[in-house]
Amino acid sequence: MRLVNFRKENRTEFGVEQNGFVCPLRSAGYASDSEFFAAGEQGCLAACQLLESREAERISLRDVQILSPVLRPGKILCIGLNYRDHAIESKMEIPKVPTVFLKLPSAVIGPDANIVLPTNSTQPDYEAELAAVIGRGGKNIAAEDWEKHVAGYTILNDVSARDIQLAASQWTLGKSFDTFCPIGPAIVTTDEIRDPHSLDIRLSIGGEVLQHSNTRELIFRLPDLIAYISSIVPLEPGDIISTGTPAGVGLGRTPHRWLRTGEQIEITIEGIGTLRNRTVAASA
Secondary structure, eight states, X not given: OEEEEEEETTEEEEEEEETTEEEEGGGGTOOSHHHHHXXXXXXXXXXXXXHHOTTSOOEEGGGSEEEOSSSSOSOEEEEESOBHHHHHHTTXXXXXXXXXXXXXXXXXXXXTOEEEEOTTOSOEEOOEXXXXXXOSOBSSOXXXXXXXXXXXXXXXXXXXXXXXXXXXXXXXXXXXXTTOEEEEEEEEEGGGOSOTTSOEEEEEETTEEXXXXXXXXXXXXXXXXXXXXXXXXXXXXXXXXXXXXXSOOGGGSSSOOOOOTTOEEEEEETTXXXXXXXXXXXXX
């Protein structure tokens, strides 16, 4: 299944996308993504039944605005330096334990929304990432049980103000400017992606491919990440774990390649789709 948040007229809803249409899940009792995630397997079953129903309301995607598939995650847990080639280009040691930092939920935007380049940063950067959305929460989750806790997968662009990020040892503020967390276009449920550790991942700007790798190159994979993070903090429905970015970011290039206004960024991950966003200058 492909799960999306969408806006039609003045109403925001959560639904299931299929064949150019979206079926609102409010008829199944889930008016929001948070209600759906909290329902666990019952919510997924209701969504499947809705798709099979001839009576289900179907709205053309042409008539809606697709939003982030998680509107306000409780936690956005990002993994730094999780591709060996990216750690090398960043001139940092290969981590022995996952490097975990936070992006603030206020930074979240959806597909086709504008990334606003702030006036107080001259080094905005891009990072294509596979993200896992937690469905079933838990604490001290065993690595072998990781799949039971994942609702599905989506794409996240970990936009970063490198000058702000690297001015201090804590990365959160440099990662959390407004609009610096594009997510989408949908959550693809785990039954449709057999192995999230074997997916082609690619980022292009204006048609030029700047990142191209495969999630098989991850240093720490989702079983390790879920076990490690949940041993410290509980994971809750709707939390996001963004698994890190491969080589090719602007920081790692010579000369550096920072984001500029008026650029179209496209991130494509096999089996999920393409997340598109355009950069704009901040208003004076």
